[in-house]
Amino acid sequence: MKSLSILETEDLTYTYSAGTPFEKTAVDHVNLSIEKNAMIGVIGHTGSGKSTLMQHFNGLLRPTSGKVLLDGQDIWADKKRLRDVRFRVGLVFQYPEYQLFEETVYKDISFGPKNMGLSDAQIKERVLETAEMIGLSEELLKRSPFALSGGQKRRAAIAGVMAMRPEILILDEPCAGLDPKGRDKLLRRICEYQKKTQSTVLLVSHSMEDVAEYTQKLLVMNKSKLFCYDDTAAVFRRTEELSAMGLRIPQIAGVMHTLRQKGYALPEDIYTVEQARDAILTLLRKGGAAAC
Amino acid sequence: MLKDITLGQYFPVESVLHRMDPRFKIIEIMLFIVILFAGDSFWILALGTVFVLLAQCLSNIPMKMIWKSIKPILPILALTALLNLLFIDDGDVLFQWKILKITQGGITTSLFMMIRIVLLIIGSSLLTYTTSPILLTDAIESLMSPLKKIKFPVHEMAMMMSIALRFIPTLLEETDKIMSAQKARGATLDNGKLIDRVKALIPIMIPLFVSAFRRAEELATAMECRCYRGGEGRTRLRRLKAQARDYIGFVVCMLFLAASVTINILVK
Amino acid sequence: MNVIVDAQHLVFRYPEVTEDNETNVQTEPVLKDVSISIEKGSFVAVLGHNGSGKSTFAKHINAILVPDEGKVLIEGMDTADEENLFEIRQKAGMVFQNPDNQIVATIVEEDVVFAPENLGVPPKEIRQRVDDALKAVKMYDYRKHAPTQLSGGQKQRVAIAGVIAMQPDCIVLDEPTAMLDPQGRQEVMDTIRRLNREKGITVILITHYMEEAAQSDRIIVIDGGKVLMDGTPKEVFSQVETMKSVGLDVPQVTELAHLLHKEGITIEKDIISTQECVEALAALLDRTE
Numbered sequence: 001m002k003s004l005s006i007l008e009t010e011d012l013t014y015t016y017s018a019g020t021p022f023e024k025t026a027v028d029h030v031n032l033s034i035e036k037n038a039m040i041g042v043i044g045h046t047g048s049g050k051s052t053l054m055q056h057f058n059g060l061l062r063p064t065s066g067k068v069l070l071d072g073q074d075i076w077a078d079k080k081r082l083r084d085v086r087f088r089v090g091l092v093f094q095y096p097e098y099q100l101f102e103e104t105v106y107k108d109i110s111f112g113p114k115n116m117g118l119s120d121a122q123i124k125e126r127v128l129e130t131a132e133m134i135g136l137s138e139e140l141l142k143r144s145p146f147a148l149s150g151g152q153k154r155r156a157a158i159a160g161v162m163a164m165r166p167e168i169l170i171l172d173e174p175c176a177g178l179d180p181k182g183r184d185k186l187l188r189r190i191c192e193y194q195k196k197t198q199s200t201v202l203l204v205s206h207s208m209e210d211v212a213e214y215t216q217k218l219l220v221m222n223k224s225k226l227f228c229y230d231d232t233a234a235v236f237r238r239t240e241e242l243s244a245m246g247l248r249i250p251q252i253a254g255v256m257h258t259l260r261q262k263g264y265a266l267p268e269d270i271y272t273v274e275q276a277r278d279a280i281l282t283l284l285r286k287g288g289a290a291a292c
Numbered sequence: 293m294l295k296d297i298t299l300g301q302y303f304p305v306e307s308v309l310h311r312m313d314p315r316f317k318i319i320e321i322m323l324f325i326v327i328l329f330a331g332d333s334f335w336i337l338a339l340g341t342v343f344v345l346l347a348q349c350l351s352n353i354p355m356k357m358i359w360k361s362i363k364p365i366l367p368i369l370a371l372t373a374l375l376n377l378l379f380i381d382d383g384d385v386l387f388q389w390k391i392l393k394i395t396q397g398g399i400t401t402s403l404f405m406m407i408r409i410v411l412l413i414i415g416s417s418l419l420t421y422t423t424s425p426i427l428l429t430d431a432i433e434s435l436m437s438p439l440k441k442i443k444f445p446v447h448e449m450a451m452m453m454s455i456a457l458r459f460i461p462t463l464l465e466e467t468d469k470i471m472s473a474q475k476a477r478g479a480t481l482d483n484g485k486l487i488d489r490v491k492a493l494i495p496i497m498i499p500l501f502v503s504a505f506r507r508a509e510e511l512a513t514a515m516e517c518r519c520y521r522g523g524e525g526r527t528r529l530r531r532l533k534a535q536a537r538d539y540i541g542f543v544v545c546m547l548f549l550a551a552s553v554t555i556n557i558l559v560k
Numbered sequence: 561m562n563v564i565v566d567a568q569h570l571v572f573r574y575p576e577v578t579e580d581n582e583t584n585v586q587t588e589p590v591l592k593d594v595s596i597s598i599e600k601g602s603f604v605a606v607l608g609h610n611g612s613g614k615s616t617f618a619k620h621i622n623a624i625l626v627p628d629e630g631k632v633l634i635e636g637m638d639t640a641d642e643e644n645l646f647e648i649r650q651k652a653g654m655v656f657q658n659p660d661n662q663i664v665a666t667i668v669e670e671d672v673v674f675a676p677e678n679l680g681v682p683p684k685e686i687r688q689r690v691d692d693a694l695k696a697v698k699m700y701d702y703r704k705h706a707p708t709q710l711s712g713g714q715k716q717r718v719a720i721a722g723v724i725a726m727q728p729d730c731i732v733l734d735e736p737t738a739m740l741d742p743q744g745r746q747e748v749m750d751t752i753r754r755l756n757r758e759k760g761i762t763v764i765l766i767t768h769y770m771e772e773a774a775q776s777d778r779i780i781v782i783d784g785g786k787v788l789m790d791g792t793p794k795e796v797f798s799q800v801e802t803m804k805s806v807g808l809d810v811p812q813v814t815e816l817a818h819l820l821h822k823e824g825i826t827i828e829k830d831i832i833s834t835q836e837c838v839e840a841l842a843a844l845l846d847r848t849e
Contacts (some may be wrong), residue, residue: 044742045741045742045743046711046741056474060472060475060476063314067584067738083480084474084479086476086477086478087478090476090477091476092843093469093472093473093476096473097501098466098469098470098476098499098503099470099473099477099495099499100499100502101494101495101499101502111477111478111479111495112477112478115477115478115479115480116478119336132448138516148609149611151610161476161477164477164478176738176739177657177735177738177739178610178748178768179610179768179769179808180609180768180770180808180809181609181807181808182807184611186592194787198358206741206742207814227561227706246743247741249814251771251811251812251813251834252812252813254815255813255816255834255836255837255838255841257833257840259838259842261846262838263841264841264845273812273816273819276816276821277816277819277820277823280655280771280816280820280825280841280844280845281820281825283845283848284825284844284845284848300797302706304744309581334824336748361645372715383571396699423667424666424667426665426667426670428600447655454666455664457666458663458664458665458666458707459708461708462660462708462846465673465708506661507660507661508594510656510658510661510662511661513656513660514647514656514661514664515664515674517622517624517649517653517654517680517723518649518653518674518675518678518722518723518726519649519675519678519726520674520678521646521678525680526677526678526680527676527677527680527686528677528683528684529677529687529690530683530687531672541643
């Protein structure tokens with residue numbers, strides 16, 4: 001289904017410090033096709049190349065060889081249009097609150113839209129709409145970003161990229177350092193944003209529990225190579241391979257996996273607590289019915 | 293990128309120069325600078341070149357690293373040379389076009405200046421390449437300790453220097469990160485009029501300052517938690533101790549100084 | 561009982577700076593009547609959502625903050641008494657969230673030296689202490705490295721060594737793994753556990769990660785400036801509803817047991833480890849077959 005994909009890579013390769021003893025290939029011949037309107041998790045241990053790959057998607061890094069295609073167009077074909085690429089592919093770095101700089105939260109969120117050359121009216125609409133989606137009250141928009149709480153700062157910074165309404169939004173560890181409640185709230189808001197804007201969201205995360213709960217597809221990087229890009233359920237079925245590359249599957253998936261190995265007839269694609277409860281209940285009732 | 297700045301960087305290999313007492317190295321490099329600037333004949337430069345080559349041989353620092361230290365100052369070097377070339381009116385006129393005039397004296401002076409600056413840079417990079425920042429600050433603290441008598445905060449100065457050295461790489465990395473983040477929001481950093489460029493720095497400088505202050509505050513707390521209370525009552529693990537090679541090195545430097553004085557007298 | 565940390569009716573409020581620059585305006589206290597005593601050699605996890613007061617409590621243990629009311633005694637020494645300041649800080653070391661902002665020196669070994677030098681330890685003994693501390697966190701082989709060359713987990717271990725070199729009886733760690741990747745978190749947790757078991761150092765770990773808290777001997781949940789729960793991991797985590805109501809989580813296996821229990825299935829409610837969960841479920845399924 002070619003027409004549904006928005007971002008593709010062709011043999012994308014990136015080598016750091018080429019020609020020196022420190023030479024290291026961070027991204028190795030990656031071929032991908034990412035679809036429109038999807039919630040995608042990106043996993044892989046530190047140094048697997050996932051962050052480097054993400055920075056290629058919006059043209060912050062230039063491939064050593066290979067191509068990045070946005071809507072079928074090579075993003076490096078015309079360097080002048082690179083800025084437009086950055087508006088279409090939004091990238092939120094880790095700890096984005098450290099990039100806040102304006103006098104008010106409102107102004108800070110408008111920075112991106114302003115750079116896009118939107119009118120004041122359009123900017124206002126975008127900022128207000130985004131603030132609502134991410135859960136920042138109008139009262140907060142008037143305050144200095146430095147006077148907000150940690151969680152609010154994080155949301156304000158993410159809103160700054162969301163307000164550009166990118167077709168693809170990449171978030172690098174958006175929940176790092178938040179408490180469990182803050183983490184859940186933020187992820188739910190990101191999901192709502194994705195549904196509302198019908199855009200593609202890439203969620204880079206170390207938390208298997210989070211990606212299991214919130215994403216439909218997973219992109220797995222391992223040792224600079226693309227290990228797989230598949231439905232979340234299908235990826236978690238490959239328990240052994242994931243553990244071999246140092247990725248910890250969700251605790252509950254581990255329990256189910258061990259039970260299956262012991263011979264209990266549990267389905268293969270269980271990776272959230274609710275799924276596990278339902279599967280156990282089904283099995284118990286079936287067993288109970290058979291016993292009767 | 294920003295990380296490529298080499299000035300003041302330590303190059304950790306084993307060598308005689310690495311093992312020498314940093315206090316002696318600092319004094320010697322100061323003598324070297326005096327020698328370079330006190331004389332104005334090419335003989336002095338030749339002497340300086342011999343000195344630098346000797347030090348390089350003892351340092352185990354590859355020529356490539358030496359070249360790397362000169363590279364960033366090439367534009368400045370070219371500019372000084374050009375200015376000297378055009379504005380010094382001395383000796384035979386070799387070339388004239390309208391008001392531009394190149395003279396024998398201009399060429400000599402610009403060459404002289406260039407070599408002098410290059411020698412200066414190589415000399416001081418050899419000091420930083422062969423001396424770890426900590427030893428460097430220790431040495432400065434030790435050399436300045438007589439100033440304690442006039443209540444000059446020597447320990448505090450040294451502590452500030454070593455913390456600055458510690459945080460330079462961290463802040464450079466942070467600058468890179470903030471630049472990328474703002475670029476992702478459509479900030480343009482490298483074109484437009486001067487005023488636009490200065491304005492474009494605001495989204496980078498403000499977060500950088502905020503973060504530097506936050507780090508400073510956290511570091512201060514962490515230092516207090518580890519019982520830091522200034523220089524008083526502190527012991528040191530490492531004591532700088534001069535050895536035979538340090539005295540030999542010092543004698544060699546004195547010989548160079550004597551030679552340079554002789555040259556200066558003879559030339560006059 | 562051998563108590564190392566003894567907080568008695570601790571009340572603390574941050575001074576609010578008002579418009580006309582008048583400080584000490586009475587504000588809502590961050591800690592309201594907190595009484596906690598911690599036994600020597602134990603491993604205690606402190607949980608609570610952001611802003612619950614758990615970090616403020618931690619800062620009272622080594623006298624970065626002193627109580628407005630009530631008192632905190634560390635090995636019997638009152639933290640409010642300036643005379644005790646350095647002895648308390650040496651006895652109760654503190655490790656913070658961001659490893660980058662607590663490493664002072666440009667070489668690993670030089671950083672570990674910092675605290676003993678401040679304490680005026682004789683040079684010969686410093687050498688010994690530094691080597692021991694680096695070996696204790698398994699960073700001895702990296703002693704000549706620059707901190708910038710290390711991974712997050714390694715940097716945090718160096719920070720721990722920097723505290724160990726003071727030979728403290730107790731270490732307070734304020735979200736030491738929050739900025740680390742799973743591997744780094746594992747390294748730091750292993751190190752902390754080893755220090756607790758092998759050296760008998762009392763560990764007070766403030767964290768957001770429930771898996772980490774599950775490894776402790778005792779969990780204290782702080783909410784709204786008060787101690788809400790205090791007990792073994794099993795006791796605390798089995799209160800799934802209470803935990804969720806204060807914005808905290810429980811291990812997935814505990815939640816599963818809780819959900820099954822709600823469906824009328826007979827299963828232990830205090831399951832906190834994968835192993836326990838597998839065994840309980842297997843027993844349950846065997847029974848029906």
